[in-house]
Amino acid sequence: MINRYTADRKLRHDDAYTPNNEGGKRPDRATLVYSQRCREAYKGTPIVLGGIEASLRRIAHYDYWSDKVRRSVLFDAKADILLFGNAERALVEVAHRLADGEDISTMTDIRGTAVNLPAAPEHYRVIDSSRIEKPGKAFVPQNPYEVESNCDTNKTESAPEAKPITIRPSRHDAATTAVRLPPFEKLNNDRILYAHASRVMHVETNPYSGRALIQRHGDRELWVNQAPIPLSTEEMDYVFGLPYARVPHPMYGKAKIPAYDMIKTSVNIMRGCFGGCSFCSITEHEGRIIQNRSQESIIGELEEIRDKVPGFTGTISDLGGPTANMYRLGCSDPKAEANCRRPSCVFPGICNKLNTDHKHTIDLYRAARKVKGVKKVMIASGVRYDLAIESPEYVRELVTHHVGGYLKIAPEHTEKGPLDLMMKPGMVPTIASKRCSRSTVLKLARNST
Template sequence: MINRYTADKKLRHDDAYTPNNEGGKRPDRATLVYSQRCREAYKETPIVLGGIEASLRRIAHYDYWSDKVRRSVLFDAKADILLFGNAERALVEVAHRLADGESVADMTNIRGTAVNLAAEPEQYTIIDSSRIEKPGKAFVPQNPYQVESNCDTNKSDTEAAAKPITIRPSRHDAASTAVRLPPFEKLNNDRILYAHASRVMHLETNPYSGRALIQRHGNRELWVNQAPIPLSTEEMDYVFGLPYARVPHPKYGKARSRPTT
């Protein structure tokens, strides 16, 4: 969507990630459209989502283009598993387990992945996100240019506005505890709950102390595993040393990936 539209939602006429910088080569919400087409062509083949869009839309999220809260992209795309963050390890593990004949439906415990479940895993202790941060009232900032005739009169209001958000850290083991976020249906019309869920998600992104997340979508559970452990220096050197072509696919002939300057 960013490649097709400006921040003012006007249509772009170019695309730096398309051969010869041509615009209009991809559909709106390409992840959803491509997933649908893949499902039509290969009904029994697992669909694995990845990339920036999948990472940013892994839980119920605000969509700028439609100005509303949408479900996790995993549900809208009807995919089997979603990879987020630095997904090198997760991608290799999924590929190897599929090659070994394992069903993608059984891959529910891979770090850096999100899956669609019928019920919450029994081996986890589920705590409510309000134990981490209690949703409060909307904060209305004061006008810094407003002249107060009597400071004492507004003292209580000023102190209330400046009161910091209280975060209560949990001592639960990250490996066996998950945090339940407010369900999609409640976030849809409650901006305070939405902000709360978004903040809790970011608080739990530390790969060493962050916990798994769970969020209800209708009669299904979105299960987001712990964030992936970063690659070591040696692993990253290996990944970046792979023989990437760094040019458009051969089908595009002599097309360039970006316009010449």
């Protein structure tokens, strides 16, 4: 839909993912259409949904294009099972169990999946989501054109400040407890309940302590299992080390595909993000625990790009991921990480338990520059600057060797009001312990360039 329409719902005439940038080659709501076509062509064959759309639409969700709340895409597509996240573990398990002759309707217990059930599994205790966090009152933004009616001599008592939202600690075993979200029929007409359901889903994303979710859709139950366990570095290396062709399918011939041209010399070094920004979908898809590749695996891919990608000029367009500088960062306390329910590790300030050492990223950049045949390594992913200023050495390395033209940074705004709503730090973040000032970093950057 994003490739077919602009933000104001005007039809695009191009599509970066289509040969020769030609628009209109894919239908609206492709997941639904392709599922229907598969069902028509292969009656009785299980249909498994996956990808970013499955992750973002796994529960009842607001749909911008139709301006309404829609059912889970699992119901609309009439598929058998939905896999959310990157889903390597779930995909392998589903494939093996199908190969062993198991019926897909019995696969209701796989992490990282959602299924359509008549009722919740018997061995689960279901608690209401309002026990985790009570739905609040609607925020009514101030009308910027309203004339001030209370002058200094006629002021009324100001309304009491809203109490901060608190997340109640989990007192229930994640393996045997599920959280019931408000049903689709109620979310359809109640934006407060919708916001509540969305927030609870994010609170329950921790793969170690997050619980299964259940949501009523008509006379059926949407059952969303716990989030998948993150991949280890060895597993990430295996996935990224598979024998990818690194070129478009031969059926496209010499057609130009703009999206391929953009990423053909880009290397993904990690996945996930612990920023928890309120406008972002990374947590819903990749989770907030960073999963890293080894330096050896990344260097091996650089050499593969050099040897395999047609027309390689010696420039690597990006070493990054959801952010440029979260490689090998994460919680320094495994026990705390397993039980943490905070949506963000860096808002409103950096958590004291968060490891912010950029040493591994610096070492990676230096090793990448030494690869034979690589002339320039660019960093095109966004730099989280509240983390970057924790390491003046990283900033020096970045601005000296890896910036061409403009440097993308987060946050994407300058004013405190919007930044607070985005769950982003201010332009001069107030960060405690082992912090350097922004002026020091800017001076360092100027000296480096």
